[in-house]
Every structure is written in structure tokens, then in C-alpha cells.
Amino acid sequence: MDILSLLPPWLLTHGVALLVVLPLLAGAAMAVIPRERIAWTITFMVMLICMLCALTLALQVIDQGRLSYKMGGWEPPYGIEYVVDALSAPVLLLISAMAVICLFYASPSVKAEVEPKKRAAFYGAFLICAAGLLGMVVTGDAFNVFVFLEVSSISTYVLVAMGHSRDRRALRAAYDYLILGSIGATFFVIGIGFLYMETGTLNMADMSNILDGLDGGSRVAQVGFAFIVIGLGLKLAMFPLHMWLPGAYAHAPSFVTIFLASTATKAALYLLLRFAFTIFDLSFDYVVTILSQFVLVLAVVGMVFASIQAIFQTDVRRVLAFSSIAQVGYILLGLSFLTLSGLTASYVHLINHAFIKGGLFLAVGAMWYRFGITRVADFRGLSKTMPWTMSAFTISGLSLIGVPLTAGFVSKLQLATAAWERGYGWAVGVILFSSILALVYIGRILRVAYFETPPQINGVEVLKNEAPLIMLIPMWILAILSIVIGINAGWVVDAAGRAAELLIPTQMIGRGL
């Protein structure tokens, strides 16, 4: 890699730590910054640096493989170790890049939706949330994961509640999220506790080695695994544990919804992959049972039920929120095949869905910004009043349905192929059926936007009122990205393939089938 040799050496060695420490410190500093403008600038600069770090790390991982960083110079397994490998590098890049893209959009959107006095604090909370998400992906220490999980969750509750100045229901949504999120975190920490009790270590790699030595017989580790799966299941909105998600997505400020929808559940999904496949692994029969049966059933039921529920929603943000739950179902379905192709499909959809759903929520946020609308019925004639925004929404929407030449098609095709290879012909049918349901809930919105005339106010048709350029740029970046991936998905699939190989090492292939 020639690019790597051009970068300063301190970035190469300490980039891993910077990724987490920088937003964390900046977030704390935000508490004393009075001006919104300055707060935004600092936030943007910090996230830009984080994205550069993540990019550097991704390049380094491609070049050198697994990277390890010892926090404070303490040797693992005693000290905290930060690890970047083919599994975490793309997620890091995804989180930091989505943060940068969303921040473009933030300045008008936050002005419109958050009280003036709280705006600097809002950016602070956002930085801490981002630090937490990055931290839980980058750390190689199981307890540290819990800490960062809570860091990100608590700041997220605050961010969601900040939506109360535009919608009072945000408070209630944040409260629901707080309770359920805390239950999830508690379950997770109980699971970690059991593991610590059994292995005596918190370092993931070390834990994995010791667990292997236990020969699968440890009841304590088994109970720990169940708690971790349910705890993370709550965080990643696995089907019946998704109750907090629609409210949080629908009532939070637009900017928060966009960021959460494209990153928060993805980070939790990453953790599930990390714990289920690398700390535990497929040599344990109970892991195989849970993943290939329990998770499979929930994934399939979630894909269908959440999609049906999306059809019945009146609020576009809730439609998209339920669609997110269904998409989590797709990702879990791929995971539950326990094959390389299944995990690849799962990982591809994890990345694609972040772009797709981010793009959709960006467009919906812009519509709220201009017309204050979120209901499906209010989309009347938006193709005329906000043509560019509506077009971006349409591209991302088609991608969500899985129309050929879009990112959604790539991941659904991968998933269907993986299901076929696994011998699950019926799963292909479920994927198709769920896609048809997606066609219904997205098509319903598109029909209103394209085939009905703009509403009239005092007998005058509403005039064209396009979103500001700074809002259009991010949503078009994501829409075009969706098409680019649809046309050439090689790089995403390659990255996902590398992650999948890490999750199922050669000696594990075929186990649990």
C-alpha cells in the first residue's frame, strides 16, 4: 500500500485509539461550548478525523491483517486491547462515514428541530454516542464492550428525548427505549459476568481460547451465551424484542433517526457476530442450535410480521422503522445459515441496508424540514413539490425493495443464493414474499407522491419548495452509492467475504449443517 507510507506514522500507530478518544473528549468539551456554530464545526472536524482514521485502519487491515493496540501500554490479557480486523474495519468505516454524511445535513436539520440552548449539548451527546459505537466495535475486551455499549445507549436516550421540541412523544419514546435498552444491557453484562466467572479473563481472544479448552461442557458459559444473545437481541431489534425501535425512530430528531438507523443496530449486529462466532464458535453444539434454529425462526417471523406491520402504518417514519426490523430479519437469516455464503450475504446486507435506510430517512427528514410532514397521506404530489428529494427517496426505496441494479438487489440475491445452497428452498420463498410486502409499503408511498396532485392551500396549489442543497447532497450521495453498489458490488462482497472467512475459519466450515 503506497497510500499508507504517505500517512504520518503517529496516525498509523495511534489511529485506533484516536478513533475513540477524540470524540469522547470532544463530546465532554462540548458541555462548556456556548455557540452552536462552533460546536458543529468541532464535531464535524472530529468525525472527519475519525473517518480518516477508520479509512487508514481499513487499508492497514487489507495490507497487514489483524491489528492490535495496547491501551496505555498494558499487555493483554491484563490490559485493554483494541483490535481491528476484517470484521470490524468495515463497520468502523461505515459508522464514521455515516456520521460525516449526516453531519452535513445536521446544520439545517438540527436548527429546525432542537431548542437553541440545547444545540451545543446535542452535538456533545452525538459525539459521545459515536464514540460509544466506535468503541464497542474496536475494543477487544468484553467488559469494555459493555462500557461502550452503555456510553452509546445513554447518549442515544438523550438524543431521542431531544426530539421533544418537535414532538412531545419523543419523551415517552426515549423512556421506553431507556427501560428496554437497560434491560438489554443488563442481560448483556450478566452474560459477560458468567463468562468472566468461568474463564477468569475479559480479553476476547483469551476468553475464546479458555472456552475452547472447556470442551463445551460448561453450564455457566451456556447460560452466559443465552443472556448475551437476548441482551444483544434487544439492542439490535431482533423480532419480538424490537418494541423500542419504532417509537425511537419515529419521534427522535431526523438527524438522530438517520444516524441510529444506519449505525446503532449495525454495531449491535457486529457484536452478535463477534460473540457468537469468534468468542464462542460453532464447535459448541448449543451455539449451533441457537443460531440455526432460534435465530432462524425469529428472523423469518420478523421478516414477514414487521413487513406486514409496516404496511399498516400511517406515518412514513414508522413504515421505515418497521422495515428496519424486517431488514434485521434478513441479516439474521443469513447469519443463521452458518455458511460462508450466508454470512457474506448477511454482512453485505448489513452495509447496504445502512446506506439504503440512511438515504430514505435523509429524504424524509428533508420533507419534514420543508413541509413539516411525515404522514403517508401528506406525501401527495411531492414528486412535483420536492422533485430532487423525492427522486432520491425513490432510488433508495427501490433499492430497499430489491429492484435490479440497486444495492438491495445485490444483497437479496446473495441471500437467496445462500439459502438455496443451504438447501432452504422455502427461505427463498420467504425472501420473495417479504420483498413483495416491501413493494407494497414503499409502493404505497410512491403512489401517493407521484400520482396525486399537490395539496391546495386556500385554493392555491402548493408551490415547488426543494430542500436546501446541503440536505440534498448527502441523500444523493447515498442514493448514488446504492446504484453504484447495484452495478458493481464486487468491493462490498469482497469485504464481506473476508469478514465471513474470519467468522468461520476453515476448520469450522460445514459444522452445524
Next chain:
Amino acid sequence: MIELLLNLNPGLIIILAGMICAVLPASQIRKLLVIAAPIAGIVSISTLYTDQEVIGGIIEVGRQSFTTLRIDSLSLIWGYIFCVVGVLNGIFGLHEKCQITDSSALIYMGSAIGGVFAGDLLTLFLFWEIAAVSSVPLIWKGGERAYAAGVRYLAIHIFSGVALLAGAIIYGRANGGDFTFGHIGLNAPGGWLILLAMGIKCGFPLLHNWMQDAYPKASITGTVILSAFTTKLAIYALARGFAGEDILIYIGAAMTVFPVFFAVIENDMRRVLSYSLNNQLGYMVCGIGVGTSLAMNGVAGQVAVHIIFKSLLFMSMGAVLYRVGTIKGSELGGLFRSMPLTTVFCLVGAASIAAFPLFAAFVTKAMIISAVIKEHHYVISFILLFASAGVMEHSGIKIPYFTFFSHDSGRRVEEAPWNMLVAMGLASALCLFFAFPFGGYQFLYSLMPYAADYDPYTADHVIFQLQLLFAAIVAFALLKRLRIYPAERRAEIIDFDWTYRKLGLSVVKWLGAMWMRLNAVSANMRDRFAGSLGRKLQQVFSPAGTFSAGSPVNLPYVLTAAMLFICLIGVYIGAS
């Protein structure tokens, strides 16, 4: 991959442009695409074609291979003329800033071209259905009145597609999995089904109603676009699959005659044109039935010129509708004062369709009729001649007379927009060019599928044709003078579609009433069941439903606990 891209069906380029238009909000770029895409199509066809049959773009899906590209002397002229009329339509629609029209026009045009260049029946079926689905928005854009017509249109065309697919599968199975689209014939297994599919699309008598139902109700640009492609794709398919089937001669003859009567009494000018379109298709079907090289040349030539002059006529009526707001013969008249250029263009179109010497149809229609006579179908040839006089009557005289002359309606409107005038001007120029005795018709003949040694400008042909046309004019004048000619009344004529729009509807209504009356109990039960099912779904899934409820119901917590429990049991079972 590269080989596949080089041999790309030109229709796909245009479909791709249409898909881009669907999501492109900038209307200037869209308009550029609408005109550039068909031009790219022409360029692509001319680079691909090399004087002999070109086959390419073979895609293997599973065990089935699709031949997506076949250009030979028969499909060539269709491809070119579709692209040319696509450009004209694009210019005609420049004033309309509508994303849906632009994209569905391109996708529809692209699928028609794709269908013409399809090398096997399955590919043809795909394009056949895309054409049906993508054209419906053009009808729906015609306003509320058009919605039901659009649904009927869609239902009929989807049925046609299904018949085609069923026929193709039977045909392909019988041929050992070979779906190549060549001559099929009625004796082949599945042949009748395929003929039915094509018959629906090109408006065989009693299968024709969708045309007069939907076309007049579509939007202004929509009708112009629709009139060009669907039926001509079907004519191409017939020419490819059923050339020389005798039954087509009789069907074609019937097709030329029956619309004449309806066209004469119809008031909606765009509907008159739809009937006249049906009548023109009759000549082509008849020519295909004869199937000799002269007849096939005539068919190909007639398709080419027909698309141009029929578009021209629809465009002129569209321009009138755009300016005046109505297209009812009873409310128009005297427009030549305010729309002189449109009048001239309409007259050129009328003269072309009536086959005046020096105007387009003169050089092609005669080929079909001569071919019919050469094969000794004298009765048929008389029918065709009678229908020619009928064409003169309703399209050549009635349309321009009632719209632009006749009694003055007192309407004073602006001349049509510049883009419409340009499109009509170009179409008129083509009409004149294709019949131009020195180099014009020779060029048209050079594109025909077989070598053509036919001279339309012989003295007896010219004189005969003029006699026929003047006789028709005299008849019109006489009838008008004696006040026998049916006056323009405000009414919608329902012909065979009476069976489903009136009879069918009343049967359904009667059944419904009986059902309600005689079976109140079962209706109640059914309502109760459907209602409760709907309510249940609402109760569970709606924003106020069980699944959406927050903490008061405690459902999330119960579920979490239940999941943990199940998961623990799972772990236990899995481990032991």
C-alpha cells in the same frame, strides 16, 4: 460480457434511459434523454446490422437460453421506424413536464423495439408484458375518466401476454425446448394460443375494443405514443409467425370494413382515429395472410408509413385538444382560422391515410391490394377497395372537415405550441418523402424485407385511385347536402365492448343483487368474517394495535423474558 454489451438489444438502451428518467427530477435532462435515446437506438441498429441476419446477446439463465437480439431484413424496418417515431413523439411532448410520461414512454418504446428484435418467444413475451405494463401510466395520465379504461386495458393485455406465454411453452415443449421465434403457423401446437395473443394486441374484430376504449382517453401525448407501438409490435409478430395463413386474409378484410361504420358515426375525433387505426391494421393483417413477397413488402411499407401518418393525425388532434380543451366533433369547427399550420399538417396526414398520389399510403397500400388480386382473392380485394373509400370518408374528410372547417364554432385559440408544430412538420415531411416519385419511395422500398420491383406511379393506378377518392368525396358532399350524413352528436358509441361494459356489468349487478337479497344471511356472515379479520389485523398491526403498544401493556417485557426463557431452553437442549 463485452461481447454481450456490443450485441445489446437497442430496446434495452431505451428502456435504461426510461429508468433513468423515472428517478431524474431535472426535466431538461429528461427531455434530452427522451429525444436522444431513440436516436441512439437508430445508431445502434445501423451499426449492428450487416446486410444479413444478426443474432447475438444470448443470455443463459439456468438451462434456458434467451436470444435477446436478432436483426434481419424483416425486423430492421420496424426497428428504424419505431426509433424515428420515438424522436417525433419526444419532440411533440417537449412542453409536458411529467416524469411519469417521459419514463413510461421510453420504457414502452424500448420494450416495443426490444420485442421486435427478440430472437425467441420467451424474450418476446418479456418485452410484450413490459410494453403492456409500462404503457398503462400513459392512459392513467388522461385523468380520472381514464382510470377504469386503463385497468381494462391492462387486464386485456396481461391476458394477451399470458396467452402468449402459454402458447410459447406448448410450442417450445413440442419442439424439444427450442423457443426460436420463426414461422409458427396454425398447425403447430400452441399456434392458436399464440395467434389469440397477437390477435388481441393488433385488434382482431371482437378483440379490438381496448383500443377504442383506452386510446381516446389517454393524455394528449399519451395517445400519440400509444398509437405507434403496441399494435405494430403485434403486426410484426404476426408477420414473423403467421405469414401466409389464409384465415388472416378474411380476418383482415373484416377488420378493414367494420370500423368504417363506427368511425362515421363517432363524435370523439380521437376515437374516430382509433377506429381508423383498427381499419389500417386490417390491411396489414390481410397482407400477412396473403404472405407473398409482394404482400409482405406491402405490409412492412404500410407499417412504416402508417406509423408516421397516424401519429401525425393523432398529433394534430392532440394539438387541437391542447388548445381548445375538447375533441368532440360537435363542439369543434372553423379552427382553420386560428390554427392554420395544424390544419395544413392534418390535411397532409389525411391525404396520406387516404392514399392520395404523392402522399404516403399511396405507394404501399396498392402493393397489398395488388398482392391480394394476384392471389385471385377478388371478393376480398373489393372489400379492401370499399374500405379504402371508407378511409377517405372518415379519416380523409371527416376529421379535417369537422375539426377545422364545417360550421364555425366561434372558437379563437392560439396556434399549437412550437414543439408540436415541429413534430407535425417533420412527420408531414416524411409522409411526402416516402411517396416522392423520384428517390423517395425507392428509399422506402430499399428497406423492405424482400427486393421490391413495384412501380406505384403507373397511369392506371394513379387514375384509378383518384377516381376512387373523388367518388368518395362526391359521396360525402352528396350525403352532407341531402342531410343524410350522420350529424355529430354527443354520445359514446359502444360496440362489441357492450358485452362486457353493459351486458357483463348488468349481469354482475344482477348477480350481486340476487346474492344480497336471497342470501342475506351468508352475506352477513361473510361481512362479519371479513370485517373481523380486518379488525383483528388492525388491532394487531396498526399504530394503535397490540404490537405497537408501549409500556402500559408490558408486552415488551413479557416477550423479553419469554425469549430469554426459550433461549435458555434452546441452549440446554443444544448442549445435551
